[in-house]
Amino acid sequence: MSVSKKIVLVGHYGVGKSSLIRRFVQNIFSDSYQVTIGVHILKKTVPYKGEDITLVLWDIEGKENINQSRTSYLLGTSGFVFVIDPTRDTTYQNLKEELIFLEKNYPKVPVIKLVNKSDLINIEEFQKVLAIQNLEIDFFSSAKTGENVENVFMQLVSKMLGT
């Protein structure tokens, strides 16, 4: 008997949410951009401490701001992955406010903060940018190379299951 968890990837459109899920579930990547309309659901079962955990991954359409997302898409979520694109500063301009929004509406639900498309940037340079804006980030990942993708989800699983 496996445990199931709903995970939602949030962030502006084009940051790589769909690509990250595709990389994680199917281990593929495509350079062509397909806009996600509404929501797309994929799942992956991962082993965790001798148990099978089924992750039901909600890939929702990107919005300019998290508070524009359909509340109902976010309900019942066990874990969020907040994705930003380091090449477009509009995707992290309001990161603090958006994280506060999540914290307020979904208290105790863990959130992983993720800088995707790390293959396109100098990570050290970008860390300075983040430091100036006083932003804390959990991972640098790349859906293109697969860098850190697995780790992101495994970290979220361990946060969700409280260990």
Next chain:
Amino acid sequence: MNDSEKLLHLKRLILNEDWNAAQRIFKRLDELDKELPGKMDTIVTKRLDKYTSEIPEKLGPVITQALSEEIKNSQDRVVDALFPIIGKMIKKYIQKEIAILQENINKQLRNTFSIFSFRSKSKKGTPKTIELIKSEIEQVFVIEKGSGLIIGSYTKHATVDEDMISGMLTAIKSFVEDAFQGGQQSLELIQYELYKIHIQNFSSYYIAVVISGPADDSFRSKLEDKLFDFSEQYMKGEVDKLMIANKLANFFAS
């Protein structure tokens, strides 16, 4: 014989011819007197008939002209007066056409039925057309609201991934309910080609039933009762996915 008698006699002798002629004339006059009214009648009647038959031609244009002017001057009143009449006519016509159509469909259905399943026909006698396509429960999902995670499910034939179906169902349901925020409304039925998905809401979960076939109101009403029963009996306390799956199978497999 006096003088006057003698004179008369003389007159007859002399004027015999004229006298007879006069007599004939008088007689004819009498006859004409009797015949004339009849003859006149037929002539007058004939004239009248002719006149009547000419009325439309002669008076028609005049009347039409007058009417059309009258209608033009009071269009609203005319429309008001005609509307219900025309409306009723149209409705009647359509009803009749629909009845014919329906009858044709039923006829075809009966034919189809007798070709495909004459065996059950011979058992039960003439089948009702309604029974033609049976509604069947294909899948039952008990789904947690919000997360869209499966609490339990029953599937006749294992098909697509259940976790994804229940997730998508929940997403669609939320989308529709968000989009039409008309108070406390909720999505109750999804139609997809040959399938219908009956959705029944409970407080923290909902039950989705995939049905093949027509699934008319009476079928869905019975199903609704069944789901209420199920919820009352099993959806309380600690629910276990496997337990719910087993109960669903017992409840819905037939």
